[in-house]
Structure formats: C-alpha cells, structure tokens
Amino acid sequence: MLIRIAWQNLWxxxxxxxxxxxxxxxxxxAGAFIIGFFKGMINQQxxxxxxxxxxxxQIHHPKFGEEENILNTIKNGGNIALxxxxxxxxxxxxxxxxxxxxxxxAHGSAGVxxxxxxxxxxxxxxxxxxxxxxGKYFDTTQTMSVIIGRRLQEKLQLRLNQKLIxxxxxxxxxxxxxxxxxxxxxxxxSSAIEESKLYVMAKDLAxxxxxxxxxxxxxxxxxxxxxxxxxxxxxxxxxxKDLRIxxxxxxxxxxxxxxxxxxxxMYIIIGIILIALIFGIVNTMLMAVLERQxxxxxxxxxxxxxxxxxxMVMCETIMLALAGCIVGLPLAWACITYFGKTxxxxxxxxxxxxxxxxxxxxxxxxxxxxxxxxxxxxxAASVFAAIYPARKSLQLKPAEAIRxx
Amino acid sequence: MTxxxxxxxxxxxxxxxxxxxxxxxxxxxxxxxxxxxxALVGPSGSGKTTLLNMIGGLDAPTTGKVLVNGIDITNMKxxxxxxxxxxxxxxxxxxxxxxxxxxxxxxxxFIMLLQRLPKEQRLARxxxxxxxxxxxxxxxxxxxxxxxxxxxxxxxxxxxxxxPQFVLADxxxxxxxxxxxxxxxxxxxxxxxxxxxxxxxxxHDNRVIQRAKRVITLVxxxxxxxxxxxxxxxxxxx
Numbered sequence: 001m002l003i004r005i006a007w008q009n010l011w012x013x014x015x016x017x018x019x020x021x022x023x024x025x026x027x028x029x030a031g032a033f034i035i036g037f038f039k040g041m042i043n044q045q046x047x048x049x050x051x052x053x054x055x056x057x058q059i060h061h062p063k064f065g066e067e068e069n070i071l072n073t074i075k076n077g078g079n080i081a082l083x084x085x086x087x088x089x090x091x092x093x094x095x096x097x098x099x100x101x102x103x104x105x106a107h108g109s110a111g112v113x114x115x116x117x118x119x120x121x122x123x124x125x126x127x128x129x130x131x132x133x134x135g136k137y138f139d140t141t142q143t144m145s146v147i148i149g150r151r152l153q154e155k156l157q158l159r160l161n162q163k164l165i166x167x168x169x170x171x172x173x174x175x176x177x178x179x180x181x182x183x184x185x186x187x188x189x190s191s192a193i194e195e196s197k198l199y200v201m202a203k204d205l206a207x208x209x210x211x212x213x214x215x216x217x218x219x220x221x222x223x224x225x226x227x228x229x230x231x232x233x234x235x236x237x238x239x240x241k242d243l244r245i246x247x248x249x250x251x252x253x254x255x256x257x258x259x260x261x262x263x264x265x266m267y268i269i270i271g272i273i274l275i276a277l278i279f280g281i282v283n284t285m286l287m288a289v290l291e292r293q294x295x296x297x298x299x300x301x302x303x304x305x306x307x308x309x310x311x312m313v314m315c316e317t318i319m320l321a322l323a324g325c326i327v328g329l330p331l332a333w334a335c336i337t338y339f340g341k342t343x344x345x346x347x348x349x350x351x352x353x354x355x356x357x358x359x360x361x362x363x364x365x366x367x368x369x370x371x372x373x374x375x376x377x378x379x380a381a382s383v384f385a386a387i388y389p390a391r392k393s394l395q396l397k398p399a400e401a402i403r404x405x
Numbered sequence: 406m407t408x409x410x411x412x413x414x415x416x417x418x419x420x421x422x423x424x425x426x427x428x429x430x431x432x433x434x435x436x437x438x439x440x441x442x443x444a445l446v447g448p449s450g451s452g453k454t455t456l457l458n459m460i461g462g463l464d465a466p467t468t469g470k471v472l473v474n475g476i477d478i479t480n481m482k483x484x485x486x487x488x489x490x491x492x493x494x495x496x497x498x499x500x501x502x503x504x505x506x507x508x509x510x511x512x513x514x515f516i517m518l519l520q521r522l523p524k525e526q527r528l529a530r531x532x533x534x535x536x537x538x539x540x541x542x543x544x545x546x547x548x549x550x551x552x553x554x555x556x557x558x559x560x561x562x563x564x565x566x567x568x569p570q571f572v573l574a575d576x577x578x579x580x581x582x583x584x585x586x587x588x589x590x591x592x593x594x595x596x597x598x599x600x601x602x603x604x605x606x607x608x609h610d611n612r613v614i615q616r617a618k619r620v621i622t623l624v625x626x627x628x629x630x631x632x633x634x635x636x637x638x639x640x641x642x643x
Contacts, residue, residue, distance in 0.1 A: 001507075001511070295505075301496050303488065303520075402463075
C-alpha cells in the first residue's frame with residue numbers, strides 16, 4: 001500500500017509531476033541522443049579510417065617509419081600477402097610500395113606519398129575505385145597512370161590525362177624522376193589525404209625505385225569484422241617475428257584515444273544533465289514534502305515509523321525518475337534508430353568536417369547497454385536527489401507538523 | 406492489577422524555543438482509568454493540547470513522567486514512541502487528517518497494515534468499524550468525497566482500528582455542524598459504553614463537555630477543577 005500511496009501522491013499535483021517527468025524525459029532523451037550522435041560520428045570515422053586508409057592490420061619492415069629508407073621493405077611481401085589471403089577472417093590483402101616523392105607540374109609542386117598498388121587487390125581493401133570523382137580507376141592495360149586527390153589536383157592545377165612529374169630517391173640513392181598521366185581524381189573525407197597521397201601502379205613504380213618484384217613496404221589487411229584484429233595480429237606477431245605487425249589502433253593512437261575517451265565524455269555529458277535534473281528533483285520533492293508536513297506529522301502520530309516515511313518519499317522520487325526513463329529512453333532509442341537509418345545531413349558544415357576527417361552524413365548509433373547504463377545512472381541520481389527531501393521529512397516533529405496549515 | 410491507563414506524574418512543560426520561555430503545563434498529576442470519557446477543557450493557551458500531546462507521546466514533558474498502562478513513555482526514543490503509539494493510542498484530530506489518496510476503507514485498514522495484521526483480520530475489522538460508524542456505503546469514497554462529519558467518523562474508526570488502550574481527540578467537533586457533531590459523539594459514547602474504550606478530549610465545545618463523564622478544567626497550565634458528572638446523553642439536547 002505504501003507504494004500505491006507514493007504513486008498516488010505524485011498525482012495530487014499532476015502538473016508538477018508532469019513537468020519534472022518531462023524535464024527528466026527531455027534530459028535523458030537529449031543525453032542519449034547526443035551520445036548516440038557522437039558515437040555515430042566516431043564509428044563512421046573508424047570505419048572510414050579502416051576502409052579507406054588504415055585497414056585492420058598493417059605489416060611493415062621493423063624499421064619502416066623510423067628511417068626514411070626506401071630499402072626497408074618486406075622481402076617476400078607478395079608471398080606473405082598470398083598466405084594471408086587464405087585465412088578465413090581475412091577479407092582482402094593489398095601489398096603496397098610507399099615512397100616519399102615530390103609531385104610537380106608547371107603550376108607548382110607538392111610533397112606526396114606515392115603509393116604503388118596492385119589495382120585489383122587495392123580496390124578490395126580500400127574501395128579506392130568507388131571514390132573516383134573524375135576520370136576512372138586504373139586501367140591495367142595502361143602504364144604510368146596516376147590517381148590523385150582533389151586537393152592536389154587543385155593545388156597543381158591538373159586536368160585528366162595531363163602529366164605529373166614524380167621525383168624521388170631510388171634504392172640506389174639516386175634521384176629519379178618519371179612522368180605519370182592523371183587517370184583519375186579521388187575524393188576523401190580528409191583534405192590532408194587528398195593533398196598528400198597519390199596512387200600509381202606498383203608494376204610502374206617498382207622498377208623506377210629499384211625495388212625487386214615481390215617486395216613491399218606495406219601489406220594492408222582488411223578483415224570481415226572489426227573484432228578479429230587483435231587476435232589475428234597476435235597470431236601474425238608470433239608467425240612473423242622479424243616484421244612489425246600493427247592493428248589500426250596501434251597505427252592511429254589518436255583514434256584509440258578517441259575511443260577510450262568516448263566513455264569518459266559520455267559520463268561527463270550524462271553527469272552534467274543529471275546534476276541539472278537532481279536540482280529539479282530535489283526542488284520538486286522538497287516542495288512536496290513541505291506541503292505535506294501536516295500529513296506526514298499525522299502519519300508519524302498514528303504510528304508510521306520513520307523508515308516507512310523515508311521509503312515513501314524515496315519511492316515517490318524513484319517513480320518520477322522511472323517515469324522519465326520509461327518515456328525518455330525509448331524516445332531516444334526511436335530517434336537514434338530512425339536517424340541511424342536516414343542519417344543526419346551536415347553538408348552545410350562539410351568543409352569544417354573534412355578538416356577533421358568526418359563525413360557529412362552522420363548515422364547516430366548507441367549500443368543497448370548504454371541505454372541501461374544511462375537509465376541506471378538516472379535512477380541512482382534520483383535516489384541521491386531523494387535523500388535530502390526524505391531526510392527533511394524525518395526531521396518533522398509530529399506535534400508541530402500536525403498544526404501546520 | 407490497576408485499572409489506570411494514563412498516569413501523569415508531576416508533569417511540566419516549558420517551551421524554550423522563543424526569546425522568552427513559555428510555561429505550558431505546571432506540575433500536573435493526572436490518572437485516567439479504563440473506560441473513562443474525559444473532557445479536558447479550558448481557555449485557549451491553558452495547556453489542553455500540550456497535555457494531550459504529552460499523554461499521546463507526541464511531545465515530551467520537561468519534567469515528570471507519563472505512564473501508559475504502567476509503561477513509562479517519557480524517555481522512549483522516537484521510533485519506540487511511534488511503535489508504541491501504533492499499538493496503544495488512537496488519535497482523532499480537529500482537521501480529520503485522513504490520507505487523501507486512500508478511500509475510507511483503506512484509511513482504516515492502513516493502521517492495521519502498519520501493525521502487520523493478516524489480511525482477513527484487517528478486512529473483518531475494517532468492515533465492523535465501517536458498520537459501527539454507519540459508513541459501510543461510503544467504504545470506497547475518498548476523503549474529498551465525504552462530508553466533514555463523515556470524515557471525522559472515518560478518523561474515529563481509524564483511531565480505533567489498532568484496538569488502542571485509549572483515544573485522544575483534539576477538538577474533534579470543532580469543524581463540524583451540530584448534527585454531525587452529535588452523530589460523532591453518539592458513536593464515541595456507544596464505543597465507550599459497549600467496548601469500554603477510553604476517550605480523552607481536548608475541547609471548547611459544550612456539546613462534548615455535556616457528554617463527558619469527567620471534566621478536567623485547565624487554567625494557566627494547571628488543573629483548576631476535576632469533576633465527575635452525569636452526562637447528557639441525548640444528542641438532540643446539544
């Protein structure tokens with residue numbers, strides 16, 4: 001009956017209860033949606049980074065990256081790539097050559113990384129062919145063709161089929177230059193990548209660089225699912241002890257930091273919302289308790305002990321919070337699910353987003369566990385908020401409280 | 406074996422919360438036996454409600470002690486007192502003070518629920534009390550749907566639900582019209598007569614005073630007069 005009394009007490013002042021339930025609902029909805037929005041952005045950034053740049057695992061010569069030496073290659077890269085392709089968890093493998101070069105035209109020059117790829121294999125790993133905005137992907141019957149980013153195209157004022165001169169140091173230490181014809185222009189969500197990365201065919205680049213067939217600077221591995229990377233990386237580290245095996249989290253520590261920080265941000269956002277709600281709840285319940293001093297005094301007088309009165313006030317508060325959760329969290333789920341399918345178009349801010357490598361369409365997403373976590377935090381906050389009004393009710397002296405108007 | 410249910414020994418109460426201490430009750434000795442129908446009367450500020458509160462364990466005396474059925478309640482802790490009141494004392498207040506969200510039946514049953522009585526026992530007792538106060542047909546009405554007189558009758562039933570040693574009623578008829586007051590007093594008299602239930606009223610109301618078997622007059626916190634009388638039992642006379 002105490003729970004029933006608590007529930008009915010809430011509806012003695014329906015407007016007040018509805019206002020606090022609505023504020024709770026709005027707070028939780030907004031909190032969950034914001035977290036879902038950011039989670040969606042992060043997921044997309046991870047997916048984009050994996051599918052277009054990092055892939056799940058990369059294999060390098062142990063000294064690659066530490067020294068700018070073209071000779072730091074994986075000697076049997078081609079064979080390793082073939083072996084990796086046999087693994088069930090592996091979706092695609094692409095061995096690459098990576099050479100720091102200077103790209104020049106009559107209109108200017110830019111430092112770039114020339115990536116030598118096997119067009120068929122690379123297309124499976126980075127889907128590069130899908131992002132060709134102008135021209136076409138590599139035609140293997142052609143030689144000396146290059147695919148450049150949109151920003152580099154603008155910087156060097158290049159048009160399709162025009163020539164670009166790549167200059168770099170070859171394996172013998174000599175400066176080599178070669179002309180490549182622009183076959184296609186790709187776009188990326190990152191302007192830095194568009195400006196600094198170009199693709200040529202490995203079969204064209206390797207002889208110019210003096211690199212033997214089958215050698216690679218990098219082997220990129222794309223997996224079927226995101227959660228197999230650590231396990232496969234551990235296996236490969238064991239198998240290829242003389243090579244450096246890194247997952248995308250190792251390759252992009254800022255991405256790892258972003259993921260690790262996300263939970264902290266989530267708790268901070270929810271914490272701020274809950275602090276605001278706590279004040280609302282304390283205010284409402286305090287009013288409810290002070291308005292009912294006489295009634296609470298009578299309950300004490302007729303024999304309702306303090307723990308039951310405390311319990312009743314706590315129940316009222318928890319019911320308010322529960323009502324807010326029951327409405328707010330499903331609403332957040334519905335919005336996140338809806339926009340998770342349709343996406344939120346941020347193309348008005350595309351330039352700013354591109355600077356940070358974000359896509360202009362955001363697909364909010366939030367794992368189910370987060371809804372429960374947010375709900376649990378809201379309930380814990382309401383219990384905390386209820387303590388003061390409940391304690392206040394216990395300080396009443398029945399003889400005085402009964403006389404209150 | 407004594408028949409005394411209320412025994413106040415040398416009870417005094419001084420309120421010290423304000424700038425000047427206020428003496429509300431001075432060295433009162435009072436014995437009330439089982440089955441008495443007592444009216445505490447006196448002018449405003451004479452200490453009627455203070456004395457009633459101390460007898461009911463709602464307030465503690467500054468000096469002296471109060472025994473209920475031989476048990477000293479003066480030094481009991483708050484939770485002990487609440488539990489003691491639940492099982493031993495019934496209260497009827499001037500403003501009825503029913504729980505507004507519960508029906509008449511539930512208001513009565515609520516006390517027995519606090520006592521953790523079995524459901525069958527609760528329902529049977531509630532039914533009997535509703536019959537005693539003549540409100541069986543209003544069992545499912547909420548206090549807001551009852552008249553003042555009906556609410557006060559439910560309050561009396563609630564006070565009796567726990568089978569207390571005695572009922573303390575603070576100005577129970579103050580908010581009632583003549584007919585309702587007479588009806589309420591009839592019910593209380595009947596319970597007093599048939600079940601030997603002890604009633605102690607604090608009142609200004611002549612209708613109550615006329616029905617009392619014993620009238621204790623308080624003046625300036627002291628008992629000025631304590632007389633037995635033959636009550637006028639016909640409600641029509643009041």
